[in-house]
Amino acid sequence: MQVKRGIAVSPGVVTGEVVVLGTEEFRIPQRFVSxxxxxxxxxxxxxxxxxxxxxxxxxxxxxxxxxxxxxxxxxxxxxxxxxxxxxxxxxxxxxxxxxxxxxxxxxxxxxxxxxxxxxxxxxxxxxxxxxxxxxxxxxxxxxxxxRREELLHLRAPVIVLAHNLTPSETANLDREFVMGFATEVGGHTSHTAILAGALEIPAVVGLGHFLSDVSGGEMVIIDGNHGEVILEPDDETLAKYRDLEIRVHSVTERLASLKTLPAETIDGESITLLGNIEFPEEAEVCRERGSKGIGLYRTEFLYLERNQIPSEEDHYEAYRKVIAAAPDHPVTIRTLDVGADKVPETIGELAPDVVNPQLGLRSIRLSLHNIPLFKTQLRAILRAAVDGDVRVMFPLVSNLMELRQARMILGDVMDDLEEQQVPFRRDVQVGIMVEVPAAVMLAEEFAREVDFFSIG
The missing domain is CATH 1.10.274.10 (PtsI, HPr-binding domain)
Structure with missing residues (x-):
């Protein structure tokens, strides 16, 4: 028995046989023969x-x-x-x-x-x-x-081990058969980690080199609560964790029974619970948990998970998926919000002259600096809004000029769509993220020109 320690990024405990992704792409169906x-x-x-x-x-x-x-x-x-x-x-x-x-x-x-x-x-x-x-x-x-079972066509539950998983690979894992995963690299803030939590797949990342220590079909335990992966556990350890699995499942079922209860305080004040998501797949999870819409849809994943700038159709399909998961409920889409901590290569190419993006060209300023990029996203949002109650939110707005310029570009996009006879929704609500002291000081002025605030 070996215990590998990494970073717990998605809670839960699972035991099962493994598929080693990258060196094996199929499951070994049995370890012993008569x-x-x-x-x-x-x-x-x-x-x-x-x-x-x-x-x-x-x-x-x-x-x-x-x-x-x-x-x-x-x-x-x-x-x-x-x-x-x-x-x-x-x-x-x-x-x-x-x-x-x-x-x-x-x-x-x-x-x-x-x-x-x-x-x-x-x-x-x-x-x-x-x-x-x-x-x-x-x-x-x-x-x-x-008898070979490819990873995309599994017929039995497995645990996936890999050097790394991209967000798209993680999103495409079959939740019916993939019970959990562990990777050699990764951290708390990686998009793969965030998505694992949203999909409720127990996961541990950042384990370091370990894939050559395990063969497909071996028994493994993933403890997503404590960041541990146990290879070839002994009978006592296996029994202990299987008992824990049962208890965790019981608690999960009890909590799930509460989702239909009204969200209100003890004195009867009603509270609207909205989801906070980064990937389209998370919207369905929010709906299953009783959310009444999406209060913040962060769209950066479209830029961060690929090596090219997303097209209008890439945006549109992602937004449609979220709207479909929240029918008859509001969906607030925040436009591109990247800065020094998460500038993807594709966007970095559009701002090569920025010495310190943390202090300068970021969030709404980056969009205003690259109007074709901004218009692509706004066109997709307005088109998708035909199918639902969509709101647009601009991030890190610090003065009225930035807001007015963004709204002017939004109006230009509406005129272009109308001229091209492309279906879109004109009456979308527009809001801003209040994230900097300047926005607080100008709150009264901003309130006259936007439909809502979101406190960031």
């Missing part, structure tokens, strides 16, 4: 080896013919590794003596070899470890055949 099936499984493993050898030899031949002998030699080294008597004997020993399935035995032995190479501490041996992971993939692919 004793009377051992000889059959040994035969299946040896047959798979024959197939893998032939496949590598064909790759070697093609590489020599098309690229030259030096490239064919790469696959020659792979073939030599695949035929290593010590490696084969160790895998067959695990199958015959411990009744491990060929898939699990192969993964376990190959990953230990890879880990040993990585621990030698130089670039050459680290690259050879990659070759071993490649051999592992080949063997598992042929062993599993039609």
């Amino acid at each position: 004793i009377d099936a051992v000889e059959t499984e040994l035969g299946r493993f040896r047959s798979t080896l024959d197939t893998v050898w032939e496949e590598i030899k064909e790759n070697e031949r093609l590489a020599r013919e098309q690229l030259g002998d030096q490239f064919g030699a790469i696959f020659g080294a792979h073939l030599q590794m695949a035929r290593d008597p010590k490696l084969i004997a160790e895998i067959e020993g695990l199958i015959s003596e411990k009744s491990l399935s060929p898939e699990y035995a192969s993964s376990r032995v190959l990953r230990r070899f890879a880990r040993d190479l990585q621990n030698l501490g130089n670039q050459y041996h680290a690259e050879r470890a990659v070759d071993i992971f490649d051999l592992e993939k080949r063997i598992l692919r042929h062993l599993l055949g039609e």
Whole structure:
């Protein structure tokens, strides 16, 4: 049993078998075989080896013919590794003596070899470890055949382990089968961490190097409350955490039963509860918890998760998804709000002359500095507003000139859409974030020109 400690970013406790993303892209369905099936499984493993050898030899031949002998030699080294008597004997020993399935035995032995190479501490041996992971993939692919379960088409619950997950990869995890995940890198404020919490998937990030210590199909515990990942837990630990899982589930069900109760104080004052989201997928979670709309939709993820500036359609589809999850309720969309702490490369290219964006070109100022960028977002908001009660909010407004310029550009966008005969909503409410002392001092003047404030 090993305990790895990282950063807890999404609460909850789960136990289950793992998929190691990046080196394995499918689930090992079983770790053990019955004793009377051992000889059959040994035969299946040896047959798979024959197939893998032939496949590598064909790759070697093609590489020599098309690229030259030096490239064919790469696959020659792979073939030599695949035929290593010590490696084969160790895998067959695990199958015959411990009744491990060929898939699990192969993964376990190959990953230990890879880990040993990585621990030698130089670039050459680290690259050879990659070759071993490649051999592992080949063997598992042929062993599993039609039984192979790709990550996007799982049929049984798993825990995902990865070096890293992008926000889009996290959003696309199948919540029916992905019980939790853990990554080698990441932190509290990463967008992947935020999304994991919103999707209610227990998660731990920032664990450091550990993927070579675990094979697909092994039992793992993720403790998203304390930031721990336990590899191959013993029976006592497993029983303890499974009991904790049951108790946590009971509390969750009890809290879920409260969502239909009115939100009001003891003296009968009604309170409107609105969601605070960053990703479209979070809107549905808010609705399930009884929110009466979205009070703040931060749109920066559209810029932060990609290497190019999002198009009008990218914006539009994201906003439509949020509006659909909050029918008949308000959705307040805040325009781009990035500064020194989270300037993406795509936006950085538009402001190369800024020495200190924390003090200068940020939030509404950045949008006003890049009017085509600003208009793209406003067009999408106005188009999406046809389907719901959408409000627009400008961030970090500090004077009336900034507000008036933003409203003027909003009016220009409306005129453009009207001229192009593109459906849009003209009567959207407009508000500002009150975040700086100047906005507080000018609150009375701002109140005459906006529909609402949001205190930031």
